Amino acid sequence: MEMDKLVSLCKRRGFLFQSSEIYGGLNGFWDYGPLGVELKRNVKDAWWRDMVTGHDDLAAPAGAPEPYEMTGLDCTIIMHPQVWKCSGHYDLFHDYMVDCRESKRRYRHDQVRGRWVAYQGQRIFVATTAETDHEVEDVTARALKFFKLRTKEAAELVWDETWQTLPQVTEVAQVLGPDAKVLGTLTAPREFNLMFKTFVGALSGEEGAAFLRPETAQGIFVNFKNVLDSSRVRVPFGIAQVGKSFRNEITPRNFTFRSREFEQMEIEFFCHPQSSAEWYRYWRDRRMKWYLDLGLSSERLRLREHHQEELSHYSTGTADIEYAFPFLPPGEYGELEGIAHRGDFDLRSHMEGKLDPKTRPLALEMGPDGKPRWRGSGKDLSYRDDLTNERYVPHVIEPSAGADRATLAFLCEAYCEDQAPDENGQMQTRVVMKLHPRIAPLKAAVFPLVKKDGMPEIAQDIYRALKKHFNVFYDEKGAIGRRYRRQDEAGTPYCITVDSQTLQDQTVTIRDRDSLQQWRVKVDDCVSEIRQRIG
Ligand code: ATP
Numbered sequence: 001m002e003m004d005k006l007v008s009l010c011k012r013r014g015f016l017f018q019s020s021e022i023y024g025g026l027n028g029f030w031d032y033g034p035l036g037v038e039l040k041r042n043v044k045d046a047w048w049r050d051m052v053t054g055h056d057d058l059a060a061p062a063g064a065p066e067p068y069e070m071t072g073l074d075c076t077i078i079m080h081p082q083v084w085k086c087s088g089h090y091d092l093f094h095d096y097m098v099d100c101r102e103s104k105r106r107y108r109h110d111q112v113r114g115r116w117v118a119y120q121g122q123r124i125f126v127a128t129t130a131e132t133d134h135e136v137e138d139v140t141a142r143a144l145k146f147f148k149l150r151t152k153e154a155a156e157l158v159w160d161e162t163w164q165t166l167p168q169v170t171e172v173a174q175v176l177g178p179d180a181k182v183l184g185t186l187t188a189p190r191e192f193n194l195m196f197k198t199f200v201g202a203l204s205g206e207e208g209a210a211f212l213r214p215e216t217a218q219g220i221f222v223n224f225k226n227v228l229d230s231s232r233v234r235v236p237f238g239i240a241q242v243g244k245s246f247r248n249e250i251t252p253r254n255f256t257f258r259s260r261e262f263e264q265m266e267i268e269f270f271c272h273p274q275s276s277a278e279w280y281r282y283w284r285d286r287r288m289k290w291y292l293d294l295g296l297s298s299e300r301l302r303l304r305e306h307h308q309e310e311l312s313h314y315s316t317g318t319a320d321i322e323y324a325f326p327f328l329p330p331g332e333y334g335e336l337e338g339i340a341h342r343g344d345f346d347l348r349s350h351m352e353g354k355l356d357p358k359t360r361p362l363a364l365e366m367g368p369d370g371k372p373r374w375r376g377s378g379k380d381l382s383y384r385d386d387l388t389n390e391r392y393v394p395h396v397i398e399p400s401a402g403a404d405r406a407t408l409a410f411l412c413e414a415y416c417e418d419q420a421p422d423e424n425g426q427m428q429t430r431v432v433m434k435l436h437p438r439i440a441p442l443k444a445a446v447f448p449l450v451k452k453d454g455m456p457e458i459a460q461d462i463y464r465a466l467k468k469h470f471n472v473f474y475d476e477k478g479a480i481g482r483r484y485r486r487q488d489e490a491g492t493p494y495c496i497t498v499d500s501q502t503l504q505d506q507t508v509t510i511r512d513r514d515s516l517q518q519w520r521v522k523v524d525d526c527v528s529e530i531r532q533r534i535g
Helices: 003-012 034-053 081-087 132-146 151-156 217-222 224-230 273-293 345-352 403-414 455-467 480-490 500-505 523-534
Strands: 016-018 030-032 069-072 094-099 106-108 113-119 122-128 190-193 197-199 209-211 237-246 261-271 301-305 318-323 334-343 395-402 415-421 427-433 444-448 472-474 494-498 507-512 518-522
Touching (some): 003 427, 030 034, 034 261, 081 209, 081 345, 217 261, 217 345, 261 403, 334 345, 444 480, 455 500
Parallel strands (some): 444 472, 444 494
Antiparallel strands (some): 094 190, 197 209, 261 395, 318 334, 334 395, 494 507, 507 518
């Protein structure tokens, strides 16, 4: 599937728009249109239902060491600045960026790719930040321009087979920056903190400085004691949160995949240190199954365990759930969710002060003055088991998912072109979004075949009966074939049509989006039929 086709469908049908588009857009920000908002809400609702409200606290699910409880939380986006100092985001949450002296543009060092090319004894590295589909085109055009060649002379350029990223390139003087016309204009990489800074109240100096949260997780850690004290949860239990996060990504790209404002769906699961490895395995597999159950194909989805050297010192396991997004080169995958065993790092950092992740056992990080670098809250965030009387700081398993990336993966997976007959019986290419019925924005559409003979009235009654339970759509405009096509593009699993036979026997046709099969059911059975089919 070519990404351009999906991007244009998303705009045409109102799944996704560029933010502030009438002013030329703002890079890294996206708006969800009328269909998109329903799709993304359904993704978040499915997650909340499957992880939190639908979870059975009384029985151990398959693969879980024992029963556990789940509860939710909704924290603020702006929190006390000390939260980010103790969490490590203030000191460590950065990427490396490079600036271009010529174009004045800024790039994320590891996201600039390129290829070496030689012409008449000169070898240069042509860098690009173009979307993956357009990389070859972009570097070729720019190499031709640099060497003052015409398109028909392209064969004279000798390209290296492999692509490299900027950190792999040592001869910086030979680099042609992504928007530069001359060589060697990129600066050395510098650290760039990804947190958006803002000011609270009337204080504009450092005193009033605060940050937009770059993840929802910290709100859960700092409320750990509140949740313990206000509810009757016992370890093991999880706290879930869905909400906006902000990262000032240097090179936002690949549609919504890397945005500057996005939503996360995170769980912090608190357990006894001794059983944490088992819980880590449970959550890794449970989360993988969630994506499969909602329709991502097992061929495009993979679970990648981090190697020992990739792990933080305090972590005994981290895995990423990754999807082969169509905008990535073949064989490459993009992260949908990370599942990390975080030990007691977070709770202890908020209790004692920022811990040094390089120490083992974990010890406080000291500043140049020999005092703790960042002071913790001093509040006791340990847990006392009232059955055994044991007191300990729980270990944490963190499944951290992105609602926008999941939505994008579902959109990519759903996009499909097939052949179907039009109203004249001619085979035509049909674009259909094969979204899982649970997340489809509309569950059904209701049409009167023609706008007369009482058909609209019957169809409207069916629409109203369905509307009490599901999001459904009524349409009486245009040829029936065109109405079907519009719903196929919207991903609506079922279309219900009132026709002349309805007037005789009170049955309607139901058409299945994917198989195109049609069957008749009683008007009065429409609600139960749709309910049973969408599950
Ligand atoms: P990446 O390496 O792709 O930047 P990350 O490892 O920094 O991601 P985490 O900090 O683990 O991401 O965040 C958890 C989840 O939040 C990710 O798996 C992803 O789904 C989502 N996420 C993170 N950054 C972004 C972003 N810029 N745009 C959209 N979703 C994001």
